[in-house]
Amino acid sequence: MPATEPVRVAIEDGIARITLADPAHRNALSKALSDALAAAVSRALGAGAAVLVLDAEPPVFCAGGSLEGLLDPRHGLGAMYAGFLALADAPIPTIAAVCGPAVGAGVNLPLACDVVLAGESARFDPRFLDVGIHPGGGHLWRLTRRIGYQGAAAMVLCGDALTGAEAAAHGLAWRCVPDAELPEAATRLARRVAGRSAELVRRTKQTLRASEGLRDAAQAVALELEAQQWSVEQPDFRERVAAIRDGIAARHAQSGADR
Structure with a gap:
């Protein structure tokens, strides 16, 4: 993909690494980024990838829905869902390697993946209600299935947030590792997948x-x-x-x- 694309894809030995690459906008879920993410998933599947690893250029994993996009009357809200729904619908294992904050709709990205690894700098903060918008994209359903009704209520209704270590303790992430070890931890799991039928x-x-x-x-x-x-x-x-x-x-x- 061209360097200007908001999402990069690298495929090697059956492992597709998909990177959110718009740090200037804190990897916010604009329609362009969401569409590029959906295209990246499609490209990886078309290339025969055995497993997907989702990560992001620091310092923010994903700042949530682009405010400009949310206010753009040309696109319905559902048009912003393409990226994480492509992840959720992928027939192969998906691993999210979360470093830095995942905010608002940005939490939907790891929630859409099968396994979430969190760096110590990770922070999971739905924050939908703080900007006056109802959660969307299946956020409440996916979050409740991960951490239960009380946990979803605490995070979404009461505005609580989880660090990487807390996310692992509550089931939102599989494990938390030091930031420097996160890429290798995700790759290690991905290699195990790629080595199987x-x-x-x-x-x-x-x-x-x-x-x-x-x-x-x-x-x-x-x-x-x-x-x-x-x-x-x-x-x-x-x-x-x-x-x-x-x-x-x-x-x-x-x-x-x-x-």
Whole structure:
């Protein structure tokens, strides 16, 4: 992408790193940035990426919705959702590496991802009501699913905010690490994804999503049985089992020779 684009994409070894790159505007969710983010996700998927890592140029992860965009009568509010909805709908794992503040609609970006890693400088601050606007884009639904009703009420209604460490403690982030370690922490998780069967990862994410709407364990067993049966019929399963067996046999042979 040209350097002037508000979002950069780099794809290597199955890992697509998508970077919000408009620090002059604190990576605010203008329509241009949101559209560029949606295009970046589409590009990564089209290139066969196995996993997406979302990060941002410092010092602010995302300052929320662009005020100019919110006041622009040419675009409906829904037009601002394209970027984080593309993340939320991605069929492959998505990892947000949050360094610095995520404010207002900017919190929707990590909420749209499967896994959130927070740097120590991260701050999650919805702040919608402070600017007189109702939360949008599924913010309340996603936030409640992460931290529960009380947590969502504290953050959105009462204006509480969470640091990176607090976000990890409350379930909004998976873990909090020093800022300098955040890129490698995200890459380490992404490498694990990229080293697995792409079809199996996609199918497992699909099942994980479907599991959220189930009512009881029996439904979960049936859902997973179908997917598990599919997996054992794939060539990758047989190849990996054969490799494990060969490895065990080699270790036993080496152990016998050492005696």
